[in-house]
Amino acid sequence: MTTSTLHQALAGQTVVILGGSSGIGLETAHQARSADARVILTGRQRERLDRAARDVDAAGTGILDLGRPAEIERFFTGLAGPVDHVLVSGGGPPYAPLRDIDFDEAERVLDEHLLGALRVTRACVGRVRPGGSLIFITGTHARRPGIGLSIAAIAAAALPVITANLALEIAPIRANCLATGFVDTPLSARILGDAIEQRREVLRATLPIRRVVGPSDLAALALHLMTNTAVTGATFDVDGGQQLIPD
Numbered sequence: 102m103t104t105s106t107l108h109q110a111l112a113g114q115t116v117v118i119l120g121g122s123s124g125i126g127l128e129t130a131h132q133a134r135s136a137d138a139r140v141i142l143t144g145r146q147r148e149r150l151d152r153a154a155r156d157v158d159a160a161g162t163g164i165l166d167l168g169r170p171a172e173i174e175r176f177f178t179g180l181a182g183p184v185d186h187v188l189v190s191g192g193g194p195p196y197a198p199l200r201d202i203d204f205d206e207a208e209r210v211l212d213e214h215l216l217g218a219l220r221v222t223r224a225c226v227g228r229v230r231p232g233g234s235l236i237f238i239t240g241t242h243a244r245r246p247g248i249g250l251s252i253a254a255i256a257a258a259a260l261p262v263i264t265a266n267l268a269l270e271i272a273p274i275r276a277n278c279l280a281t282g283f284v285d286t287p288l289s290a291r292i293l294g295d296a297i298e299q300r301r302e303v304l305r306a307t308l309p310i311r312r313v314v315g316p317s318d319l320a321a322l323a324l325h326l327m328t329n330t331a332v333t334g335a336t337f338d339v340d341g342g343q344q345l346i347p348d
């Protein structure tokens with residue numbers, strides 16, 4: 102799709118980004134605004150959300166924690182009109198070896214990530230216009246067995262299947278999923294701390310694409326999925342080939 106076709110398809114449309122105040126969500130908001138879409142952003146922290154909203158000149162914001170079902174329902178019920186696309190970003194899964202897994206935390210995160218996808222979708226039915234889309238995000242790295250990846254693996258295995266089911270249930274609204282490896286975002290910086298530059302260097306040297314994946318790579322595909330009305334029920338990998346190489 103050329104830039105001008107993308108622009109024509111998105112101009113004037115409304116894109117809701119759950120987890121739009123940082124990282125992949127915020128970059129998607131920037132790219133959607135460049136295509137003259139209206140964007141509505143959510144997050145949990147008001148200050149960061151307001152900063153992001155000013156940054157992209159958002160049409161609206163909402164405080165929403167994906168772990169709180171009532172907030173999801175309230176947010177969508179409170180929208181002034183129909184929307185065209187919803188991107189569901191959010192928090193990351195905990196990485197811990199078996200002996201260190203905090204099962205309460207794991208249950209909370211899996212509930213938020215997996216049942217949360219169902220809750221958001223149910224709240225969207227009747228609010229997203231036919232032919233519009235929902236997009237979820239998960240990981241590719243946890244498809245390969247690894248120490249500490251069990252919880253992330255549950256999410257990475259389940260979300261593509263959930264997405265395909267939802268695509269049938271909510272048609273003609275479309276549902277798709279992005280799967281990624283390391284993305285250079287504030288979440289990765291928080292997880293890796295001082296080790297992030299070393300991780301970038303390793304990935305630059307070993308990934309088939311010889312560079313690190315950034316939020317703009319994910320955002321570009323998200324916009325494509327919003328506008329390509331032939332695509333539904335699918336999961337697309339944007340990981341620079343990370344799943345193909347040993348860690």
Ligand SMILES: NC(=O)c1ccc[n+]([C@@H]2O[C@H](COP(=O)([O-])OP(=O)(O)OC[C@H]3O[C@@H](n4cnc5c(N)ncnc54)[C@H](OP(=O)(O)O)[C@@H]3O)[C@@H](O)[C@H]2O)c1
Nearest residue numbers: 120122123124125144145146166167191192193284286288
């Ligand atoms: N970065 C990676 O390497 C990577 C790899 C694989 C998958 N992913 C997935 O991609 C998604 C986005 O990651 P990112 O790197 O862009 O993260 P990020 O920079 O931390 O941004 C996350 C966004 O989601 C919001 N958020 C976090 N937890 C939330 C919750 N429980 N309910 C509602 N909103 C929440 C954050 O704002 P508040 O904190 O204010 O709520 C922020 O706006 C995540 O689901 C992550 O698991 C990322």
